[in-house]
Amino acid sequence: MAGGESRRMGQPKGLLNYHGMSQVHYLFNMAQSMQLQAFVSCREEQRLLFADLPVLTDHPDFAGHGPISGLLTAFRAFEGNWLLLGCDYPNLNPEAIKSLLNANKDTCDVVCFKHPESGIAEPLIALYGHSAGNQLMDFFKNGNDSLSRFITKSNTCFMDAPIALVLKSADTPAERDTILARKNE
Numbered sequence: 668m669a670g671g672e673s674r675r676m677g678q679p680k681g682l683l684n685y686h687g688m689s690q691v692h693y694l695f696n697m698a699q700s701m702q703l704q705a706f707v708s709c710r711e712e713q714r715l716l717f718a719d720l721p722v723l724t725d726h727p728d729f730a731g732h733g734p735i736s737g738l739l740t741a742f743r744a745f746e747g748n749w750l751l752l753g754c755d756y757p758n759l760n761p762e763a764i765k766s767l768l769n770a771n772k773d774t775c776d777v778v779c780f781k782h783p784e785s786g787i788a789e790p791l792i793a794l795y796g797h798s799a800g801n802q803l804m805d806f807f808k809n810g811n812d813s814l815s816r817f818i819t820k821s822n823t824c825f826m827d828a829p830i831a832l833v834l835k836s837a838d839t840p841a842e843r844d845t846i847l848a849r850k851n852e
Contacts, residue, residue, distance in 0.1 A: 668737050668791055669717065669754040670709035670725060675839045679716060681707070681754040683843060685850065690754045695720055697761055701768070703750065708737030732812035734791055739807060742800035748772070753791030755836040757846050763833045766826065767794050775824035776802060777817075782834050783827040789834050790814035 669681030669691050676683075681691035688696075691707055698705035707717045711724040725736040726743055734753070741749050750767065752759060763780070770778040772794065779793035791814070795803070799821060806817050828834050837843045 668708050668734055668751055670713060670737055671733075671755070676837070676843065677840065679713070680837065681709075682716065683757070683837070685757040685837075685846065690757060691717055691720065694752045694754060694759065697759075697764065698750070698752065701761065701764065706741070708741065710736075729807065732807070734814050735803070735807060735812045735817070738795060738814065739803060742795075742803065746800075747797055749795045751791055751793050751795065753836070755838055756792060756834065757837050757843075758832045758835055759792065760833065763792070763829050766829060767792070770794070770824060770826060772796055772824075774822075776821050777823040779818050779823055779825055780828040780834060781825045783831050788815065788818055788823070788825055789828075790818050792834065793818065 669679070671680060673680050682689045686693045695705050695707065706723045707720045708723050709717060710730065714722055714724055723737065723740050723744055726740040729736040729739040738749060738751060767778055772778055776796050776799040777793055779788050779790060781788045802821060803817060811817065835846070837846050
């Protein structure tokens, strides 16, 4: 998920470099190393920013509604399960992703991390099962566009993140600088 407007950051968060490459490339490579077919989700006007990667631009029926736009577009384009990885989580690592992928998905429509201290769920690092696609579409058609609200109303299995740091997003230059400083310690 790299389609945000990045108003607070002042530049596209997917292009920030935390790992020797852009965050989008880091997440894309991570997904591919796990044998997952990966796409970059973004707005149509951002397509050229990620021209070297397979891109799914927001379908016009869903555009302009934040992350739900990208997920609905993905469900419309391909049937199956969708693993959402938000580009604003620079501490996301393969172990965290593997724990989501290995969760018991048979009993849930969505598998999602929650912060181990605050208990707040993170819908942008989550596995949305095929069964969630139609539910998400109905949710959207009823005037809702919050993935956070969707996961609280769905059959969601919540998992504690392996470490709280995995769920730390970088939404401002100060948060980015703090994360980079920790990496350099």
